Amino acid sequence: MLTPFQRVMVAIELKESDYVPVVPMVTYTTAQLIGIQFSEGLYSAEKMAKALVAGYKSAGYDGIYVGWESSFNLMAEAMGCKLRIQPNSVAFVKDQLVKEPSDLDRISVADPERDGRLPIHLKAIELVKEKIGSDAPIFKYVPGPLTLASVLHGQDQLLMELVRNPDFVYDILKPASESSKLYGVATVEHGADIAVVADPIASSSVISPQMFDQFAFSPTKDVLKSISDVGGIPSLHICGNTIPILERMADTGARILELDYKVDLTLAKDMVGERVCIQGNIDPVGVLLNGKPSHVERKSRECIEKAAKGGGFILSSGCEVPLNAPFENVKAMVSAAKRYGKYPILI
Ligand SMILES: [Zn+2]
Numbered sequence: 001m002l003t004p005f006q007r008v009m010v011a012i013e014l015k016e017s018d019y020v021p022v023v024p025m026v027t028y029t030t031a032q033l034i035g036i037q038f039s040e041g042l043y044s045a046e047k048m049a050k051a052l053v054a055g056y057k058s059a060g061y062d063g064i065y066v067g068w069e070s071s072f073n074l075m076a077e078a079m080g081c082k083l084r085i086q087p088n089s090v091a092f093v094k095d096q097l098v099k100e101p102s103d104l105d106r107i108s109v110a111d112p113e114r115d116g117r118l119p120i121h122l123k124a125i126e127l128v129k130e131k132i133g134s135d136a137p138i139f140k141y142v143p144g145p146l147t148l149a150s151v152l153h154g155q156d157q158l159l160m161e162l163v164r165n166p167d168f169v170y171d172i173l174k175p176a177s178e179s180s181k182l183y184g185v186a187t188v189e190h191g192a193d194i195a196v197v198a199d200p201i202a203s204s205s206v207i208s209p210q211m212f213d214q215f216a217f218s219p220t221k222d223v224l225k226s227i228s229d230v231g232g233i234p235s236l237h238i239c240g241n242t243i244p245i246l247e248r249m250a251d252t253g254a255r256i257l258e259l260d261y262k263v264d265l266t267l268a269k270d271m272v273g274e275r276v277c278i279q280g281n282i283d284p285v286g287v288l289l290n291g292k293p294s295h296v297e298r299k300s301r302e303c304i305e306k307a308a309k310g311g312g313f314i315l316s317s318g319c320e321v322p323l324n325a326p327f328e329n330v331k332a333m334v335s336a337a338k339r340y341g342k343y344p345i346l347i
Contacts, residue, residue: 004062004136012233012255012277014312020304020341022315022334023063023139023279029321029330030055038323039087041068045120049127056132059331063137066125071141071198075179076151078116079107090323096154101168107152110179112186122190129191140192142184144199145219148176155201162211169215177219181226188232195227196258198237205240205262212245221252228253239319243267250276261318265306278307279314282333289322293332300336309345
């Protein structure tokens with residue numbers, strides 16, 4: 001038997017291990033395990049770490065996502081945005097920092113050791129590492145520059161500016177990219193093994209593949225490179241349908257591509273499976289929030305059948321597991337990996 005850490009590393013090296021590794025994107029869903037409200041984890045590295053470790057111990061997955069909310073909101077706050085925080089639902093940004101070009105000087109590059117609640121997240125990485133040692137890898141989300149820019153300027157407005165005023169978009173992207181890079185490096189320096197750049201706006205469900213190339217590709221590649229330059233494993237998470245940009249995602253230098261449930265894993269494996277490890281992709285809402293454990297198990301088996309053969313696959317959710325998803329469903333994913341994911345896969 002390999003350790004969870006070894007199991008994930010073998011997958012990243014595109015080889016077969018003992019079992020298909022399983023790392024659901026679970027963070028604040030673990031609040032239910034230690035009886036705290038969502039908002040309590042926002043301000044306490046100790047509570048956050050306690051809940052995350054409880055999730056890992058209870059379900060036995062192969063890696064831990066350290067975090068508690070959207071990395072975009074977290075970073076936007078550190079760059080000067082105000083958040084609306086409620087006890088039991090995910091926070092959102094109250095007001096856009098940059099409404100027009102003359103507001104650009106309101107943005108400052110965030111210092112991860114000082115600004116907003118970024119230091120709480122860095123501390124939580126250390127606390128989780130203290131508890132689990134090198135048994136399992138720590139994953140940490142880092143905001144993708146284009147999506148971060150969309151939070152600073154407003155999503156609908158930014159999508160319009162992609163066409164109307166590309167130079168303004170590049171001006172917002174500069175401090176956004178710099179903040180993401182510094183944070184990505186800091187997460188690795190504080191103990192994260194895998195830093196995952198998340199960029200939902202870059203999805204082909206939102207912008208064209210041409211716009212992906214024009215606005216998302218280079219800044220994302222730069223952030224991923226800064227992560228690998230300090231010894232972290234760079235991963236890339238883009239939600240929705242990403243088949244039209246899958247080859248380009250593999251070109252960014254990411255070692256793992258986190259794929260959403262809209263992506264057919266057979267096709268994805270065929271397209272990029274020899275270049276990069278694939279992670280995914282059970283429907284977070286339709287299956288993990290609203291389904292029963294038997295439903296989760298069936299879907300997990302399908303993912304394994306489509307993408308695990310030959311290695312280079314991590315079973316996971318397609319995106320963040322929702323706050324109120326029953327933890328039994330997370331456990332069902334883990335038990336399916338043990339039941340159907342023993343290598344060699346014989347299907
Ligand atoms: Zn996602």
